[in-house]
Amino acid sequence: MTTDQARKYSRPSAFSGISLIVKRELLSYFGTRSGYVVASVTLLIAGLSFNTRAVGSSARYSRDVLSTFLYDTSGIVMAAAILISLRLIAEERKTGTIHLLMNSALSEGQIVLAKFLSAYFFLVILILLTAYMPALIFLRGRVSLGHIFTGYLGLLLLGAAVVAIGTFASSLSRSQVIAAVFTTVITALLVLMWVLAKVVDPPLKEVVTNMALHNIHFRTFQQGTLSLRDVAYYLSITGVFLYMARNAVEARRWTL
Amino acid sequence: MDAVNAGHRKWPSYSVFVGLILLYAGERIVVGADSVRYLFSGLGFLTILGSAVFRVTEMGKVGADRKPMLTLFTGATFGVMAAVVLYGATTFSEAGEGQNVLRVAIHVAWLLLLAVSLGGLVALEIAVFPVAGIDRYEDRKLRRFFERGVGTGLLVASAVVFNYITTREDKKIDFSFGREAVATDQTKGLIKEISKPVRVVLFFPTDSEVGDAVDQYIRSLDGLSSQLTIERTDQALAGKLASETGVSENGFIAVSHDKTHEKIKVGTEWDASRSRMKKLDSDFAKAVVKVTQSSKVAYFTVGHKERATDPASDDSRPPLRQLKKILANNQYEVKSLGLGDGLGQELPKDHAIIFIMGPEKPFLPEEIATLKAGLERGARLLIALEGEGEGDSMPELLSALGLSFDKTILANEKAHVRVTRTPADAAYIVSNKYSSHKSVTTLTRNSNQLFTAFGKSGSIEKLENEPPGVHAEVVISAMPGTFADQDGDYIFDKATEAQKTFGLAAVVTRTATAGADREGRAFVVSDADVFTDDFLRNEGNALLLADIAYWLADVKEPVIPKVTEEDVRIQHRKEDDVAWFYSTTLGVPALVLALGFFVAGRRRKR
Incomplete structure (x- = not known):
């Protein structure tokens, strides 16, 4: 066997394995009409909310317009993240292709990471496609570029957290509907933590308050403030749920 | 293949959770009444202790094949109990100077131990659950579940500690407009022209971020006129001055000439102060005009x-x-x-x-x-x-x-x-x-x-x-x-x-x-x-x-000083509104959809 042939038939590196899955998944989004339909519906909803709520009919400060737009878009991002992530692993299990993945050279962690990245990249594209709306504010208002970038960083981090939750939920069930319900319930619980925080005492109060997915941590991004606390929070949520998704996939391997 | 006999009892694990709930109720919910608190906390601790003692006794009765599984359950239960004991150490001992580091270390330790032990216990119960009806377990599988549970607990606890630290040591950068007030030429001109002594007192705590921003604004006017004097004080520490100027709390600027005083409310928290900061230059100029004109x-x-x-x-x-x-x-x-x-x-x-x-x-x-x-x-x-x-x-x-x-x-x-x-x-x-x-x-x-x-x-x-x-x-x-x-x-x-x-x-x-x-x-x-x-x-x-x-x-003097802000209101004009509406709600989504049909069509032809 020549060196070239040996290279051809050798086990793929983790990176190439992950990128193969990501490419395949992205192609399934963008190679068919469904991905574009999802993108255009998302943009349509974002556009309607931008016109009716953010810009509104009364004169508003540019910063408030941007802030309302980011607030509304965060809701759209969470909903999109839930819808995008529900099929990730659940579909593989339903169609039986999970066996192919499990028997590949990739570890459970790499499979989960690849699935997460593919959904996340699609979400990132959706989020970035909305960027022309805050850019429109420049036509008649004045807004800081830093505010826009910070707001979008918040959307990207929030999206990553919800996609990670979705990846975990998708790894628990073979039904996409159940996966979507799981993701919605976990996301809703985390979003509503600020309500729970009102009825618990310290020090648990601080813990619960800091677990609130949106009200506490996204608001700062929405207002144009970059906070180390909030970046750390979203990265922690993403990391914890991806680790749990990996464990869930691994547990399935033992029960295969 | 390693295997152990079935006959797993779930109640000791459930008791651990019940014990923890009782402990939480004793320590946090009924905290006012000592006797009730001790009753709940004591019951909670005894429940966990009972569970641990049962696991130890159980281990003595089973054969060698079940021991590895019971060792994991017993270890996790004792881990929870140790965490509770460590937590108790933080509530019963009064920390003196220099003991804070130890106290924080114990807090981190009980949290980590509790998360790791509970993670392991939950993972073991999940592993046992699907095969509870049959009489054999895979020991290796149980061990891996336990390891993953411990790992998850460790990760969650580490994430909590990490977030606690980043919250305490938080660093923020504000990129939005409307936070910093900037003195305009109009206001500077007004200050240069004042012919009567004007005293400006900033009532803010020393560590107030808003106070620092206001200070920065006012100091940019310092030196423009010999008639202007500026000082900053905490309202709580300057009772006489505060009552003279009619300021009853921090977060105010008092502008005075002789016995005429004007107050400008800014606040001490950014959320409430942001909109006021946008108008600060205008409000300050108005106050100066009012006390001098x-x-x-x-x-x-x-x-x-x-x-x-x-x-x-x-x-x-x-x-x-x-x-x-x-x-x-x-x-x-x-x-x-x-x-x-x-x-x-x-x-x-x-x-x-x-x-x-x-x-x-x-x-x-x-x-x-x-x-x-x-x-x-x-x-x-x-x-x-x-x-x-x-x-x-x-x-x-x-x-x-x-x-x-x-x-x-x-x-x-x-x-x-x-x-x-x-x-x-x-x-x-x-x-x-x-x-x-x-x-x-x-x-x-x-x-x-x-x-x-x-x-x-x-x-x-x-x-x-x-x-x-x-x-x-x-x-x-x-x-x-x-x-x-x-x-x-x-x-x-x-x-x-x-x-x-x-x-x-x-x-x-x-x-x-x-x-x-x-x-x-x-x-x-x-x-x-x-x-x-x-x-x-x-x-x-x-x-x-x-x-x-x-x-x-x-x-x-300017009659109404210009409201100085980088931000401006977006006014509505019909032609713009129509263009905005159609481009955002129809134009771009339609473009993306058309691209989708084009790409999908080309792929189908291939």
Whole structure:
């Protein structure tokens, strides 16, 4: 066997394995009409909310317009993240292709990471496609570029957290509907933590308050403030749920 | 394959959770009553202890094949108990100086131990659950589940600690506009001109971020005048000074001259202070003007059904309350001027500006004569005419000013404000076509951002032959596409209506006659709505008022300092709104969809 042939038939590196899955998944989004339909519906909803709520009919400060737009878009991002992530692993299990993945050279962690990245990249594209709306504010208002970038960083981090939750939920069930319900319930619980925080005492109060997915941590991004606390929070949520998704996939391997 | 016999009991694990709930209830929910607290906490601890003791006893009774599994369960249960004991150590011992590090370490340790042990326990129960009905377990599988559970617990606990640290040591960078106030040249000029001592006291705690931002703003004015002194103090530490200035809490700026004090509320938290910071420069300048300037008098003519600052209940026309408030904020005393007050004889000598706001009844000949004579002796008039309703065109006075007024309502199908979202909105025209005259200087400088709104306005035209000594000049013109709506349908009709440049506001100067110490000035605007409450919310209208008052009253200080902010309000114009709406809701989504069909179509062909 020549060196070239040996290279051809050798086990793929983790990176190439992950990128193969990501490419395949992205192609399934963008190679068919469904991905574009999802993108255009998302943009349509974002556009309607931008016109009716953010810009509104009364004169508003540019910063408030941007802030309302980011607030509304965060809701759209969470909903999109839930819808995008529900099929990730659940579909593989339903169609039986999970066996192919499990028997590949990739570890459970790499499979989960690849699935997460593919959904996340699609979400990132959706989020970035909305960027022309805050850019429109420049036509008649004045807004800081830093505010826009910070707001979008918040959307990207929030999206990553919800996609990670979705990846975990998708790894628990073979039904996409159940996966979507799981993701919605976990996301809703985390979003509503600020309500729970009102009825618990310290020090648990601080813990619960800091677990609130949106009200506490996204608001700062929405207002144009970059906070180390909030970046750390979203990265922690993403990391914890991806680790749990990996464990869930691994547990399935033992029960295969 | 390693295997153990089934017969797993779940209740000891459940007891651990029940014990933890009882402990939480004892320590956090019934914390007020000691006896009840000890009852709940004690029961909770005993429940966990009982569970651990049962696991140990169970281990002694089972064969060697089940021992590995029970060892994991026992280890996890003891881990929870150890965490509870460590937690107890933090509640019963009072930490002295220097023991804080140890206390924090114990807090972190019990949290980590609890998370790791619970993670392991939950993972073991999950592993056992699907095979509870059969009598054999895979020992290796149980161990891996346990490891993953411990790992998850460790990760969650580490994430909590990590987030706790980042919250405590949080670093923030604010990229939005509206946080930092910047002193404008207008305010700096005002400070340079003050001739009386002004003391500024900032009441903020030493560690207040908002206080630092306010400090930075005020310090940028330091040194501009020897009359200005600045100090910062905590309200709680300066009781006498606080009571002198009438400040009862932190978050205020007190501006004082002699025994006159003005307070500006800023607040101490960013969320509430942000909007106030945007107005700080304007508010500070106003406060300085208020404590240093002597009072001026603004007269409003009455007796001709004019727009009123405090309208009667049967007057449905938009009021001028906001105008009165702005004038009061700028040390203007507002008075009425009717026939009984001398309008038919001589204009009051102390007047700064005489306002004639949308009269609907004609002035008497002697009143017109008084106004004309006053103008020759240096009077300052602001005349707002009324196109709609019974508005009086004041032809005799206007001809003396070299102007004429046409009451036909102007309309513009594109350049208008959206108020009712009906075709009638075309009569709410806007314009940013300003001349370079001093009376509109701020608007001219910012004409790309600021426009003035008019509600059912008539039009002003300059007479070809001006009276001797009079010079008139149109300073605001209507936007292209504006037409005089002859048939009142708000739609441009080419056959009967014409689009041209209409005058919306004009200035008039009258050369001072013998014995007068200044020239007469008048500002004539084609619509009284321009200065009503709703319209003054538009920044362009508010700044028009400021510029006019500045020019008419001819004061060195700015009458209404410009609101300084980087941010601006986004006003609605029909053509922009339509473009925005269709591009965002239809244009871009349709483009993405079309791209999708194109890409999918090409792939299918291949």
